[in-house]
Amino acid sequence: MVQKLDQKLPVANEYLLLSGGVREGVVDLDLDELNVYARGTDYDMDFTLLVPALKLHDRNQPVTLDMRHSALCHSWLSLRLFDEGTISKWKDCCTVVDHINGATNYFFSPTKVADWFYESISIVLSEIQKKPQRGMPKVEKVEKNGTIISIILGVGSSRMLYDIVPVVSFKGWPAVAQSWLMENHFWDGKITEEEVISGFYLVPACSYKGTKDNEWRLSFARSEVQLKKCISSSLMQAYQACKAIIIKLLSRPKAISPYHLRSMMLWACDRLPANYLAQEDYAAHFLLGLIDDLQHCLVNKMCPNYFIPQCNMLEHLSEETVMLHARKLSSVRSDPAEHLRTAIEHVKAANRLTLELQRRGSTTSIPSPQSDGGDPNQPDDRLAKKLQQLVTENPGKSISVFINPDDVTRPHFRIDDKFF
Numbered sequence: 001m002v003q004k005l006d007q008k009l010p011v012a013n014e015y016l017l018l019s020g021g022v023r024e025g026v027v028d029l030d031l032d033e034l035n036v037y038a039r040g041t042d043y044d045m046d047f048t049l050l051v052p053a054l055k056l057h058d059r060n061q062p063v064t065l066d067m068r069h070s071a072l073c074h075s076w077l078s079l080r081l082f083d084e085g086t087i088s089k090w091k092d093c094c095t096v097v098d099h100i101n102g103a104t105n106y107f108f109s110p111t112k113v114a115d116w117f118y119e120s121i122s123i124v125l126s127e128i129q130k131k132p133q134r135g136m137p138k139v140e141k142v143e144k145n146g147t148i149i150s151i152i153l154g155v156g157s158s159r160m161l162y163d164i165v166p167v168v169s170f171k172g173w174p175a176v177a178q179s180w181l182m183e184n185h186f187w188d189g190k191i192t193e194e195e196v197i198s199g200f201y202l203v204p205a206c207s208y209k210g211t212k213d214n215e216w217r218l219s220f221a222r223s224e225v226q227l228k229k230c231i232s233s234s235l236m237q238a239y240q241a242c243k244a245i246i247i248k249l250l251s252r253p254k255a256i257s258p259y260h261l262r263s264m265m266l267w268a269c270d271r272l273p274a275n276y277l278a279q280e281d282y283a284a285h286f287l288l289g290l291i292d293d294l295q296h297c298l299v300n301k302m303c304p305n306y307f308i309p310q311c312n313m314l315e316h317l318s319e320e321t322v323m324l325h326a327r328k329l330s331s332v333r334s335d336p337a338e339h340l341r342t343a344i345e346h347v348k349a350a351n352r353l354t355l356e357l358q359r360r361g362s363t364t365s366i367p368s369p370q371s372d373g374g375d376p377n378q379p380d381d382r383l384a385k386k387l388q389q390l391v392t393e394n395p396g397k398s399i400s401v402f403i404n405p406d407d408v409t410r411p412h413f414r415i416d417d418k419f420f
Contacts (some may be wrong), residue, residue, distance in 0.1 A: 025258020040350030127359030
């Protein structure tokens, strides 16, 4: 519907839906500008949706980006790479640079694109609410958090948080990460190089000294989805446990994000023997190892980006912040079991709150304004229960949902092999 509004978005588009919201570290974005949402209180399930505003497809040679004005892992994007029609459509979402020779260069602006996207989504949602259709979810909240649009949808008694991120999509591989392909990696022989380097994104985030209006950050979210297929379940358990412990503990002042921890896990996979990482009963060992790796990165102010190792994601930290978080992490390392128990109790409390809210919702039986007769909540509940059943019965697998926008009441499901 946003595409039909002003034809800015590509007609044929490929969206990447990731399990977990931006706050969970599924994409390397800055969390400082995000409002705080709590599982159980505000939502029950969370996702991140990457929506390409522009697409560039060139598999034949490495993609060279304009990084002259940016820090490593960041780039400006000139619309010179695109045709006149594209430039004309997106002029209002660009910053303009006039050169001495009289030429004008339009740079795709992440902040202006995010503003346009939020306005467009708001218009579309307003139209949907004027003409509700059977089976459409209820929009409970729409907020702009920096360059991210967060939407909470009510589907029956479940509330789903979607962090929607406008991105630029590339097929192929960036030249700046070309040397990474020359190294040995834990996934060699398990998946093909073609699967790993099928594409990358520019996401709307700038470096700490960068220009917000012009600078985009390289993201390898598509590649990370493939790499996770090669990570053992016990290491993934340790990663989830470590993330649960440190998220709130190290949240203020902002220093360590879940994405940093994810990068450390990938480096550990490259560094450690495959037969050691394959041990099914080593989750506790892996948890301690991740905490130690995190402490090492903090003390040395060094966390290389996994795909562009010359980019240090912690170099901006002050000595004061580093030492504060290092002391907090030392307390975790001295008694990780107690901190893990606390994290588990928080999850249990959130689950109890979710069940209580669902119970209240089912007993009050408030008619849904999104339906047009009959039992209003039935179609929504049926889809939500089906999704919950599939997730429960297929742990660690990818569930694809295909929906016809002209008839959202008849979804089709596909379950792929091993997905986290």
